[in-house]
Amino acid sequence: MNNNxxxxxxxxxxxxxxxxFILVSCYPGETLTPAxxxxxxxxxxxxxxxxxxxxxxxxxxIARVDEDGNPISNPGQFDxxxxxxxxxxxxxxxxxxxxxxxxxxxLVVAFITTTTWASGGCYSWWYGWWYPYxxxxxxxxxxxxxxxxxxxxTDPQNQxxxxxxxxxxxxxxxxxxxxxxxxxxxxxxxxxxxxxPYLGEGK
Amino acid sequence: MKFNKIFYWLFLVTVCFLIPLSQGxxxxxxxxxxxxxxxxxxxxxxxxxxxxxxxLGFGLDFRYTVQKSTTVGMAFGWNIFHERTTRTAELATExxxxxxxxQDRYLNAFPIMANVHYYFGxxxxxxxYVGLNAGGYYMLQRFAIGIVSLQNDRWEWGIAPExxxxxxxxxELAIMVNGKYNYAFTGESALGTDIKHSxxxxxxxxxxxx
Numbered sequence: 056m057n058n059n060x061x062x063x064x065x066x067x068x069x070x071x072x073x074x075x076f077i078l079v080s081c082y083p084g085e086t087l088t089p090a091x092x093x094x095x096x097x098x099x100x101x102x103x104x105x106x107x108x109x110x111x112x113x114x115x116x117i118a119r120v121d122e123d124g125n126p127i128s129n130p131g132q133f134d135x136x137x138x139x140x141x142x143x144x145x146x147x148x149x150x151x152x153x154x155x156x157x158x159x160x161x162l163v164v165a166f167i168t169t170t171t172w173a174s175g176g177c178y179s180w181w182y183g184w185w186y187p188y189x190x191x192x193x194x195x196x197x198x199x200x201x202x203x204x205x206x207x208x209t210d211p212q213n214q215x216x217x218x219x220x221x222x223x224x225x226x227x228x229x230x231x232x233x234x235x236x237x238x239x240x241x242x243x244x245x246x247x248x249x250x251x252p253y254l255g256e257g258k
Numbered sequence: 259m260k261f262n263k264i265f266y267w268l269f270l271v272t273v274c275f276l277i278p279l280s281q282g283x284x285x286x287x288x289x290x291x292x293x294x295x296x297x298x299x300x301x302x303x304x305x306x307x308x309x310x311x312x313x314l315g316f317g318l319d320f321r322y323t324v325q326k327s328t329t330v331g332m333a334f335g336w337n338i339f340h341e342r343t344t345r346t347a348e349l350a351t352e353x354x355x356x357x358x359x360x361q362d363r364y365l366n367a368f369p370i371m372a373n374v375h376y377y378f379g380x381x382x383x384x385x386x387y388v389g390l391n392a393g394g395y396y397m398l399q400r401f402a403i404g405i406v407s408l409q410n411d412r413w414e415w416g417i418a419p420e421x422x423x424x425x426x427x428x429x430e431l432a433i434m435v436n437g438k439y440n441y442a443f444t445g446e447s448a449l450g451t452d453i454k455h456s457x458x459x460x461x462x463x464x465x466x467x468x
Contacts, residue, residue, distance in 0.1 A: 070464075094359035094404035101354055226359075226404050250346055250356040 093239060094226040095246045103220040105253050110151045112159035112211060113138065118166040133240055137165060140241055141206055144248040148255030156211040161220070165206040204240070206247075221254065223247035290329075292319040292434045294463030298337045300365075303445070303453035307339075307399070308363045314338035317369075317461060319434075327377045332370075333391050333418075337440075337459065339365040347401070350450035359403045363448075366398035367455065369440060371418060384425050391418035391438065397455060401448035408448045414455065416442035424465055432465035 099105075117134040141163060142152065153159040203226045207219035225243045248254065296315030300308055315338060321331035341363045349355035371393030379385040394415045401408045422436025438459040445453045 091360040092404045094357065094406070096349075096355060096357040098349075098353045098355040226406075246358050250358055 090235075090239065092226070093243055094224070095243050095250065096224045096226075097222065097247050097251045099221045099251065099253060100219075105221075105255065108160040108208070108220075109149060109255065110153045110158065110160045111145055111163050111208070112153045112156035112161075113142065113163040113165070118164070131167065133236060136237060137204065137206075137240060137244065140244040141165060144245060145255070148248065150255050159211050161208040162211040163206060163208055165204065167204050204243075206244075221251065223251070288323050290321055290323075290466055292321075292463050292465045293317070294319070294434060294436075294461040296335065296337060296459045296461045298339070298367075298440075298457045298459045300339060300457045302456040303447075304339070304365065304455045304457050307447055307453065307455075308341040308365050309343070310339060310341040312337050312339045312457070315459065315461075317459075317463070319373075321373075321375065326381075329375045329377070331373055331375075333373050333393075334371075335367070335369040335459075337365075337367045337369075337457065339363075339367070339457075347403075347449055348451070350452075357403060362400070362402040364398070364400040364402075365455070367440070367457070368396040368398075369416075369418065370394060370396065373420070375420070377424070382426060384423060386423045387421070387436075389420045389422075391420060392416075395440070395442050395455065397442070397445065399448040410446060410448040410450075412446060414442035414445050416440065416455075418459075422461075430466065433462070434465045435462050437461070 115138065117131065117137060119129050119131070145163070146152070156162050203224060205222060205224050207222040209219050223244075225240075225247065294317045296312075296317050298312040298315050300310070300312070315336060317333060317335035319331060319333045321329035323329050343361050343363065344359065345361070346356055346358045347361065349357055369391070371391035373389055373391040375387050375389030377385045377387040394413055397410075397412050397414055399410045399412075418438045418440045420436055420438045422434060425433045425435070427433060438461065439456070440459060441456045442454055445455050447453045
C-alpha cells in the first residue's frame, strides 16, 4: 500500500472516529428544574367497580411518615389546603362526603413522606405504591430534597387490608417557594383526578 | 459508561475491518466498507415513545461482492432518539397506572444485521441498489420522570429493507446515500407495554473502494 493510500485511509478513519466522539458528546442531557421533578402517578385495582363507590370519608389531618415509614407529629402548612382540594375534586366527580367512615363506600387517607435524595436509588416504600417492581428501579443522578404526597382510597369495612383500591402519588412538592408549592399542589392534585376518569360518575 | 463501552467496541470493529480494506467496490470476491451519518424518523410505536427526529446516528457497512452486482455483508449502527415531554403515560403494571410529569424518553437502537444487496448500473458509474438487512436490534430504552428512571434493555429481531445509490468520487472513494426502514418484530417498552419499534433512516456516508 503506498503512502497516499495510507494517508487517505487514515484521514477517513479519523473523520469517522470524530463523528463517533461527537455523537457521544452530544448525548442529550438531563437538566431539570424543581418543577420538572413533579410526578403524578395513579394506580387502581382493575377488579373494583368504582361506579358503586360514591360516598367517602376523609380524616381532617394528614399523616406524616419518615423514610422508615414511622409517623411524625409535624403538621404542615399546606395540609388543610390538600384536604380541601381532594374534597373539591371528589365532590366534583359526584362523591358525597360522609362524616362517619362506617357509612362511607371509601375511606380516603392522605399522608406525606419526606426524605432527602442525596444520590441514586429508589425510595422503596412509596415507590412500591406506584410501581411494584423494585427490580425495575434504577439509580438516578438527581439530588433533591423531595417530598411525596400520597392519597389513597381504601375500604372502610376492611381496614386490615393494606390494599388500596386507588392510590395517587405526587412527588416533588417540597422544593419551591411557598406560593409555588401551593399552586403546584393544587395542579397536581387536580391532575391525579383528571388522569383517573374511572372514578365516581366518570365510570 | 455503557455508551462509551459500546463506542469503543465499535472503534475496534472499525479498525479491524478498515485495515484490510484495499479491494475494489463491485469487483467479484472483494470487500468494501461504508461509514454513514444517519438521520432517523420514528414511526409507529417508536413515534409513540419518542416523537422526535434523531439527528444522532451513524452506521458501518461491510460488503463482500459475491457476484458482479450482488454483495453480502454486515451492517452495524447506533441511532439515538430523545424526547422531553409531559405527555401522560400508561403503565402496564399489575394494577394499571397512569403517570404524568416531565419525562425524558430515550431510545438507543443498535442494529446488527446481515445483508444482501443488488446493484444496478455499470461498475464505475453511479450504482443504485436495493437490499435487505436481517438480524436484530439491541434496544436501550430509558424512561426518566421526576427522580425515577425506568430502563429496559433488550435484543429484538428485525429487518431493514434498504434502497440507495453509490456515487463514485474517485478510484478509491464514493458517496453512499440510502434509506432504510428499520422494523423490529417484537419489543417491550420501558413502561412494560408491548411495542414494536420502527423508524426510517436517511443515511449518507463514504465508501472505501480501490
